[in-house]
Amino acid sequence: MLVPVIGLEIHLQLKTKTKMFCACSAHEAAAPNANVCPVCTGQPGTLPVPNEQAIRFGIRMGLALNCAIAPHSKFDRKHYFYPDLPKAYQISQYDLPIAEKGFVMVGSHRIGITRAHLEEDAAKNLHGADGKTYVDFNRAGTPLIEMVTDPDFASPEEAKAFLQDLRLMARYLGVSDADMEKGQMRCDANVSLREVDDAGNIVGPKFHPKTEIKNINSFRNVERALQFELKRQAELWAAGSPPSVTTTRGWDDATQGTKEQRVKEAEGDYRYFPEPDIPALELAKIAEEERARMPELPAARRARFVDEYGLKADDAKQICEDPALSEFTEQVFSELGEWTKANGGATEKQKAANLVAGWLLSKLGGLLLERNVDVGSMKIDAENFAEFISLLASNKLSSSAGMTVLTEMLETGADPSDVMEAKRLGNIEDASVIAEIVDRVLGNNPEIVERYRAGKKELIQVLVGQVMKETEGAVDAKIARNMLLVKLES
Ligand code: ADP
Ligand code: ZN
Ligand code: MG
Numbered sequence: 402m403l404v405p406v407i408g409l410e411i412h413l414q415l416k417t418k419t420k421m422f423c424a425c426s427a428h429e430a431a432a433p434n435a436n437v438c439p440v441c442t443g444q445p446g447t448l449p450v451p452n453e454q455a456i457r458f459g460i461r462m463g464l465a466l467n468c469a470i471a472p473h474s475k476f477d478r479k480h481y482f483y484p485d486l487p488k489a490y491q492i493s494q495y496d497l498p499i500a501e502k503g504f505v506m507v508g509s510h511r512i513g514i515t516r517a518h519l520e521e522d523a524a525k526n527l528h529g530a531d532g533k534t535y536v537d538f539n540r541a542g543t544p545l546i547e548m549v550t551d552p553d554f555a556s557p558e559e560a561k562a563f564l565q566d567l568r569l570m571a572r573y574l575g576v577s578d579a580d581m582e583k584g585q586m587r588c589d590a591n592v593s594l595r596e597v598d599d600a601g602n603i604v605g606p607k608f609h610p611k612t613e614i615k616n617i618n619s620f621r622n623v624e625r626a627l628q629f630e631l632k633r634q635a636e637l638w639a640a641g642s643p644p645s646v647t648t649t650r651g652w653d654d655a656t657q658g659t660k661e662q663r664v665k666e667a668e669g670d671y672r673y674f675p676e677p678d679i680p681a682l683e684l685a686k687i688a689e690e691e692r693a694r695m696p697e698l699p700a701a702r703r704a705r706f707v708d709e710y711g712l713k714a715d716d717a718k719q720i721c722e723d724p725a726l727s728e729f730t731e732q733v734f735s736e737l738g739e740w741t742k743a744n745g746g747a748t749e750k751q752k753a754a755n756l757v758a759g760w761l762l763s764k765l766g767g768l769l770l771e772r773n774v775d776v777g778s779m780k781i782d783a784e785n786f787a788e789f790i791s792l793l794a795s796n797k798l799s800s801s802a803g804m805t806v807l808t809e810m811l812e813t814g815a816d817p818s819d820v821m822e823a824k825r826l827g828n829i830e831d832a833s834v835i836a837e838i839v840d841r842v843l844g845n846n847p848e849i850v851e852r853y854r855a856g857k858k859e860l861i862q863v864l865v866g867q868v869m870k871e872t873e874g875a876v877d878a879k880i881a882r883n884m885l886l887v888k889l890e891s
Contacts, residue, residue, distance in 0.1 A: 422449030443487030463500025
């Protein structure tokens with residue numbers, strides 16, 4: 402039987418203010434060639450100066466991937482000739498990457514991380530309608546981290562799940578927005594097949610020549626490109642001629658297939674040597690500083706939201722997909738802590754957790770979508786949202802009135818109790834107040850009362866309706882009904 406062998410190489414743009422080795426802005430510019438200087442355009446006699454923030458971001462990413470951070474590291478030159486590379490070499494890292502030998506869990510499958518290193522990005526070639534090619538150097542010299550996994554993925558789906566986790570990790574760490582469509586995260590996927598017996602033992606060589614697939618620009622296409630390539634290779638195996646050399650193929654979105662590009666150059670062709678203009682990097686101290694600053698990562702946070710706050714696994718997953726929403730949720734639960742403690746026990750806690758998940762994800766989520774506002778910049782703060790949940794949990798506020806209150810909170814940033822008071826939306830719980838209203842309704846509807854007493858029992862519904870109308874729905878209908886029954890039957 403043939404099984405997939407898959408390894409990924411991922412480039413991630415680091416979200417620094419300036420480029421990797423010069424002071425040019427690393428942000429998108431309004432016009433081509435606006436963010437350029439003699440260093441990033443490769444003028445003779447210029448000297449690169451490493452960006453400390455980029456090194457810190459790289460280390461943070463390495464720590465998140467459970468890598469060992471190299472105490473001593475350095476930069477190297479990787480040579481190749483292409484119009485988007487003005488120096489004709491790229492400053493990268495060769496034998497002493499900042500991080501290596503890590504792992505990530507995808508579900509319960511451990512995926513090894515071979516290494517992670519820092520490098521500078523190339524410029525962008527733009528092919529004009531006039532048949533000429535133009536070069537935009539804004540991207541030249543912006544910082545990248547390249548991460549290489551071991552060939553451990555067992556399926557295209559697993560590779561895709563890993564990339565989605567990686568994106569989320571980068572966002573939690575604040576090192577990159579990792580948007581694949583914008584090219585902030587780019588992935589090359591390596592794939593081959595290997596033969597195993599029924600017990601899963603490898604038959605023959607452990608590794609066979611692989612295909613490296615380039616230009617994949619979305620999660621979905623990573624999965625599709627791998628599926629396409631696995632099928633193509635399986636057909637070659639079936640025909641008795643499995644791939645005999647490593648090749649590079651490009652993913653073509655239009656045809657949803659891969660096309661052969663070239664036979665890969667050997668490493669020797671790059672003429673790597675140590676970058677003589679940059680001193681060696683001593684990373685032990687800043688690695689410790691970054692370790693101390695590591696935030697909680699998505700996987701840990703998801704698990705804790707379930708254990709500590711009683712959220713359902715699916716809800717916790719959905720909340721943690723958005724770092725800002727997960728932060729907000731954290732604050733809401735910490736505000737609700739006092740309330741759940743004061744109101745006792747596990748059932749109250751569970752009730753609060755269900756309310757938080759429901760109101761955050763579907764109700765508030767919907768309102769935010771309609772208004773195109775995100776959690777990070779909305780007017781509702783965690784304290785007010787927690788109070789809102791506690792009002793619902795203690796039945797002081799009905800869920801239909803809750804929607805009105807929440808909408809108002811979102812529009813004005815107001816306190817939920819203030820909104821309830823101003824709009825008279827609170828539930829009426831005081832029995833003597835309800836009794837008064839019931840008496841008034843009975844007094845105003847003598848004819849209905851008479852017909853009820855004469856046997857038309859279903860008219861109770863009309864009276865309940867009257868009570869609800871009087872109070873704009875602020876009385877629990879069941880309580881109103883019971884009180885009406887008591888008065889009518891006495
Ligand atoms: P190259 O020499 O082509 O750069 P590397 O050994 O550096 O190859 O590995 C590059 C990527 O390819 C890594 O992600 C690795 O896990 C993966 N890889 C290596 N060999 C194979 C193979 N036979 N099948 C699938 N993936 C592989
Ligand atoms: Zn520059
Ligand atoms: Mg390699």
